[in-house]
Amino acid sequence: MGEIGILTVSECTDGALDAISAELLGAARKLADELGQKVATVIIGSGVGDAGKDAVAYGADEVYVADDAKYANYQPEAYAAVVQQAAKDLSPAIILAGQTSIGRDLAPRVAFKLQTGLSTDCISLKLDAGRMIMSRAVYGGNAMADYVSESDPQMATVRVKSQEALAKDDSRSGDVKTIAADADIKTAFIEKVTEEVTGIKLEDADVVVCGGRGIGSEEGFEPLNELAKMLHGAVGATRPPCDNGWIASTQQIGLTGKIVSPTLYFGIALSGASQHIAGCSGAKNIVAINKDDEANIFNVAHYGVVGDYKKILPALIAKVKELG
Amino acid sequence: MNIVVCCKQVPDPEAPPASFKIDAAANKVAPAPGVNQVISPFDEQAIEAALRIKDGQESTVRVISMGTDLVSDVVKKPLAMGADELYLIQDEALNDGDGISTAYALATAIKKIGEYDLIICGRQAADWDVGQTGVGIAEELGIACVTVAKKVEVVDGKVRVERVVADGYEVVEVPLPAVVTVSNELGEPRYATLKGIMGAAKKQATVMSAADIGADTAKTGKAGAKSKLLKLYIPVREGKCEMIEAEDPAEAGALLAQKLREAKVL
Numbered sequence A: 001m002g003e004i005g006i007l008t009v010s011e012c013t014d015g016a017l018d019a020i021s022a023e024l025l026g027a028a029r030k031l032a033d034e035l036g037q038k039v040a041t042v043i044i045g046s047g048v049g050d051a052g053k054d055a056v057a058y059g060a061d062e063v064y065v066a067d068d069a070k071y072a073n074y075q076p077e078a079y080a081a082v083v084q085q086a087a088k089d090l091s092p093a094i095i096l097a098g099q100t101s102i103g104r105d106l107a108p109r110v111a112f113k114l115q116t117g118l119s120t121d122c123i124s125l126k127l128d129a130g131r132m133i134m135s136r137a138v139y140g141g142n143a144m145a146d147y148v149s150e151s152d153p154q155m156a157t158v159r160v161k162s163q164e165a166l167a168k169d170d171s172r173s174g175d176v177k178t179i180a181a182d183a184d185i186k187t188a189f190i191e192k193v194t195e196e197v198t199g200i201k202l203e204d205a206d207v208v209v210c211g212g213r214g215i216g217s218e219e220g221f222e223p224l225n226e227l228a229k230m231l232h233g234a235v236g237a238t239r240p241p242c243d244n245g246w247i248a249s250t251q252q253i254g255l256t257g258k259i260v261s262p263t264l265y266f267g268i269a270l271s272g273a274s275q276h277i278a279g280c281s282g283a284k285n286i287v288a289i290n291k292d293d294e295a296n297i298f299n300v301a302h303y304g305v306v307g308d309y310k311k312i313l314p315a316l317i318a319k320v321k322e323l324g
Numbered sequence B: 001m002n003i004v005v006c007c008k009q010v011p012d013p014e015a016p017p018a019s020f021k022i023d024a025a026a027n028k029v030a031p032a033p034g035v036n037q038v039i040s041p042f043d044e045q046a047i048e049a050a051l052r053i054k055d056g057q058e059s060t061v062r063v064i065s066m067g068t069d070l071v072s073d074v075v076k077k078p079l080a081m082g083a084d085e086l087y088l089i090q091d092e093a094l095n096d097g098d099g100i101s102t103a104y105a106l107a108t109a110i111k112k113i114g115e116y117d118l119i120i121c122g123r124q125a126a127d128w129d130v131g132q133t134g135v136g137i138a139e140e141l142g143i144a145c146v147t148v149a150k151k152v153e154v155v156d157g158k159v160r161v162e163r164v165v166a167d168g169y170e171v172v173e174v175p176l177p178a179v180v181t182v183s184n185e186l187g188e189p190r191y192a193t194l195k196g197i198m199g200a201a202k203k204q205a206t207v208m209s210a211a212d213i214g215a216d217t218a219k220t221g222k223a224g225a226k227s228k229l230l231k232l233y234i235p236v237r238e239g240k241c242e243m244i245e246a247e248d249p250a251e252a253g254a255l256l257a258q259k260l261r262e263a264k265v266l
């Protein structure tokens, strides 16, 4: 094996590697194996614990850890300096980060500092004659576009849940080292306000019951809550219910919200705008309930019912109860 | 306060997906009949953020729109909402840029048009959904940047921003000058008033070329781009939806439950 081909930017929470970071390592491993090169990852945080070892188990050959109290919260200049340092030390051909709250802010900073091209929110990465072809949705998901970077390193942020992580293999070997970098700090972190709703996390739920503008009010979400509870799922929404305050904005699904890929997804009283579908097209079964038989959601759904959700949902709920 | 807002004209992103067409040979989006041009929605929120600051303190809001084929009524909307000046940066040499070359051109224009304390952009444009321009402008100008804001306040020479993250928001502070990109959580942009619309009709936009802003065209548009678009295409969807037909909605609901059970997804 040769030099470092790919550097990924890992994120961790409470000392455990985030799912997206394992997905990035899975994607990186595939590309690196094809290139005959190594995978390195950089982990920035405070109290990163076993995240370094986990990164090796998920496919990294080398791990660079910046573990310091100053990294406890996302600090853009400090984080960018560490990634930039890793890029300088390792000269990777490719740098990958997640399209997450951190990654979508961090990756452009690094790309501009390195004066290199970046493709954001990619859903597929493959090699062609040694260069990485990055596919991403554009125009809200109405079209797809393939890009190549004409500068190095080639950079991409990758959509959550678009890549397969490798099975965790603790017997895999790799080096875990430390990395440090000074930064010109401009951004002062004041506080973090958590607004997560209780119950199963939307992005982890196996059943998602999603309501759209047609739900009409906060109370309108009650049958959706009931259905989600019965099926041990979570309730999500399109943008209008979030903008209108009927549901917490953390529950927005879509291009600029959460990405979900449950086994079962109910799209209720929502039209199926491309920007929304971007967040749920990975669902294995999509059920649409809409009073307009021409709504776009029926073009992506597997099961559809045309009609008023207020009349359909109670009957659906009663039958689910009866079936047990 | 001198506030600059970057506004991009885009085809209406809320137009029905079926109306969306591309010209595969040219790797471009084909203008579809009946699809209007609009200000990219997050950029309208950027105007709103600027006007909220102007509501509270003496400010000048300058708007920059870069692009060719700009529609006057569309790009003038920020003026009708309450912005003070409009600059249209129009030059073929600035078209088809990527994050880097677009940010370079906008930063060059911003420096040219005057003093700036705060620059506000949408979090991403609704056409290419790139989401790099705000950060890029800040990097070009060597100033701070906060992305995906839902609240922007100016206090004592600093901007205090509530930045949306997956499970809530972070409150951060940066010194001026700074760039902030805003998200829909900021709230609805205000409507243009009749007085605003009449005022906007009277105002003249300042039109500038790449040479007028002093941009090096080797670094702008397609020539300055590091990312190359290879292929634009419409993804194919299999689209096989089993419609549940029944006498009435209640029956349909029950039938749906049964179907899902039979298919073992429930």
Ligand SMILES: Cc1cc2nc3c(=O)[nH]c(=O)nc-3n(C[C@H](O)[C@H](O)[C@H](O)COP(=O)(O)OP(=O)(O)OC[C@H]3O[C@@H](n4cnc5c(N)ncnc54)[C@H](O)[C@@H]3O)c2cc1C
Binding pocket: A140, A211, A212, A213, A214, A215, A237, A238, A239, A240, A241, A252, A253, A254, A255, A256, A257, A258, A268, A269, A270, A271, A272, A273, A274, A275, A276, A279, A289, A290, A291, A292, A295, A307, A308, A309, A310, B013, B014, B041, B124, B125, B126
């Ligand atoms: C850059 C950008 C990013 C965006 N990001 C996102 C995103 O992340 N997530 C997102 O969701 N949106 C996003 N949007 C907005 C998106 O374009 C749509 O506006 C939004 O998804 C529409 O939500 P909706 O389907 O609930 O509303 P609508 O399109 O108004 O649809 C409402 C539907 O409800 C149906 N209906 C009404 N009443 C009933 C009833 N009683 N019973 C049954 N059906 C009924 C109607 O027939 C209609 O089809 C984004 C937009 C832009 C420009």
